[in-house]
Amino acid sequence: MNWEQLLSLKRQGDTNKRLRKEQDETRLGFEVDYDRIIFSSAFRSLQDKTQVIPLSKTSFVHTRLTHSLEVSVVGRSLGRVVGKKILEKHPHLSTIHGYQFNDFGAIVAAASLSHDIGNPPFGHSGEKAIGEYFATGKGKKYQEFLTPKQYQDLIDFEGNANGFKILTESRQGIEGGLRLSYATLGAFMKYPKESLPKKPTSHIAHKKFGYFQNESSFFKEVAQEVGLLAHQIGNETTYSRHPLTFLVEAADDICYTIIDFEDGINLGLIQEEYALEYLIKLVKDTINTAKYNSLATTADRLSYLRALAINTLIQEAARTFVQYEEEILSGNFDMALIDKSKYQAQIDDIIRISIDKIYQSSEVVEKEIAGYEILATLLDRYCTATDNFNNERASNYDKLILKAEGNNFDHKNDNLYTRLISISNYVASLTDGNALLKFQKIKGLEI
Numbered sequence: 001m002n003w004e005q006l007l008s009l010k011r012q013g014d015t016n017k018r019l020r021k022e023q024d025e026t027r028l029g030f031e032v033d034y035d036r037i038i039f040s041s042a043f044r045s046l047q048d049k050t051q052v053i054p055l056s057k058t059s060f061v062h063t064r065l066t067h068s069l070e071v072s073v074v075g076r077s078l079g080r081v082v083g084k085k086i087l088e089k090h091p092h093l094s095t096i097h098g099y100q101f102n103d104f105g106a107i108v109a110a111a112s113l114s115h116d117i118g119n120p121p122f123g124h125s126g127e128k129a130i131g132e133y134f135a136t137g138k139g140k141k142y143q144e145f146l147t148p149k150q151y152q153d154l155i156d157f158e159g160n161a162n163g164f165k166i167l168t169e170s171r172q173g174i175e176g177g178l179r180l181s182y183a184t185l186g187a188f189m190k191y192p193k194e195s196l197p198k199k200p201t202s203h204i205a206h207k208k209f210g211y212f213q214n215e216s217s218f219f220k221e222v223a224q225e226v227g228l229l230a231h232q233i234g235n236e237t238t239y240s241r242h243p244l245t246f247l248v249e250a251a252d253d254i255c256y257t258i259i260d261f262e263d264g265i266n267l268g269l270i271q272e273e274y275a276l277e278y279l280i281k282l283v284k285d286t287i288n289t290a291k292y293n294s295l296a297t298t299a300d301r302l303s304y305l306r307a308l309a310i311n312t313l314i315q316e317a318a319r320t321f322v323q324y325e326e327e328i329l330s331g332n333f334d335m336a337l338i339d340k341s342k343y344q345a346q347i348d349d350i351i352r353i354s355i356d357k358i359y360q361s362s363e364v365v366e367k368e369i370a371g372y373e374i375l376a377t378l379l380d381r382y383c384t385a386t387d388n389f390n391n392e393r394a395s396n397y398d399k400l401i402l403k404a405e406g407n408n409f410d411h412k413n414d415n416l417y418t419r420l421i422s423i424s425n426y427v428a429s430l431t432d433g434n435a436l437l438k439f440q441k442i443k444g445l446e447i
Contacts, residue, residue, distance in 0.1 A: 001243065008182040008226050010182045013176050030103055034106065034110040036180065048433050051123070052264075071255045072112040075105075079104040079109065079247055082321050083103060108244050110187075116163070117166055120375070121430050123371075126428065127157050129371060133375070142420060146420075156208075158191075158195070158209055161209055161210055165215055165421075186245070191205055191208045192242075193239070213417065220237075250336065261358075264357055279305040281349075282309050282343055282346040286308055292305075316343060375435065379423065382409065384398065410422040
């Protein structure tokens with residue numbers, strides 16, 4: 001892979017090449033990507049989607065929106081630090097093509113901003129709830145009518161693949177979705193493969209999948225435009241990650257490691273003094289002990305340690321990226337940057353406590369249970385009404401369901417897979433509160 005191709009400014013539908021040296025510096029294409037994402041309705045909906053605690057009304061708790069904004073800030077810093085080093089190593093990118101180190105920051109920031117845009121309500125349990133409806137619930141009946149890959153898309157419903165669909169799907173009057181630059185889309189593509197084969201290797205890029213069958217053609221167009229390396233696994237083609245994807249992933253890893261931990265402290269799920277001790281271990285090389293001891297409140301001490309911890313991990317991730325740049329460009333770097341960190345032991349300790357005290361807390365578990373019931377009910381009502389409509393046996397109740405939802409999903413499409421993905425995409429687009437309200441209305445609990 002080469003940086004000039006990886007930093008492509010092309011957008012869906014372009015007929016002419018966009019050159020970096022001809023860009024308007026006051027309205028740079030990579031920065032336009034960020035603007036388009038932040039003004040999109042899909043991004044705004046993240047304000048009412050779970051990051052850690054589903055349906056929480058606590059002001060301390062991060063939502064997907066605040067998490068995504070924080071990841072984008074960390075991603076921008078990571079991109080700029082790395083970009084400066086890349087341009088020093090490959091000066092022709094700047095002198096001949098006009099790229100600047102801020103370009104790397106802008107791409108990573110935009111991809112980071114959108115990294116959770118396809119996630120369903122109720123956190124990762126939302127993905128599992130949709131998948132299990134088709135794998136073991138009433139939706140299993142569709143298996144015999146779908147190809148293996150189509151069915152796998154549904155039973156392993158993946159927020160990353162759904163995000164790519166949201167960012168790129170054409171709608172009436174809107175060709176190419178948000179029409180982001182291919183560089184940003186490439187950096188967004190965390191798992192550049194189809195749903196099958198499932199986890200064909202231990203490579204980090206094969207952990208999940210990155211696009212549904214209906215987006216296969218355009219996904220491959222982006223991969224080829226930015227020059228991702230193609231690999232054959234049996235009869236299937238997978239791709240190497242875009243190098244900047246490793247920075248997007250690192251930004252996410254840094255934020256959820258540190259900030260979810262902070263949420264746990266603020267919610268009283270983790271003992272304050274115990275937690276501060278673990279953060280101090282992470283920043284022991286950079287902490288100003290006198291300044292720390294002068295802080296009067298736990299909140300101030302926590303804020304100071306959080307800022308130090310994030311900066312420490314940003315510098316460490318950037319150093320790792322630059323060190324392994326050649327392996328990354330050749331597609332041979334097979335793990336997350338944070339897994340190469342010298343702070344791995346401290347990070348593992350923090351994550352272990354977060355799993356035990358936060359992710360598996362009774363509040364989270366109880367609300368995730370409710371989320372399963374809510375999403376399964378919505379999927380079943382929408383799928384049943386759509387099936388009956390297409391078989392010309394829709395009941396009055398089915399017609400009311402479809403009328404209430406209007407054009408929210410494609411219930412008239414002749415293709416079964418397209419209908420099911422459309423319904424799943426719509427359910428995934430709902431906020432926690434909206435999904436709950438629709439469930440209550442269907443159950444007759446809210447009129």
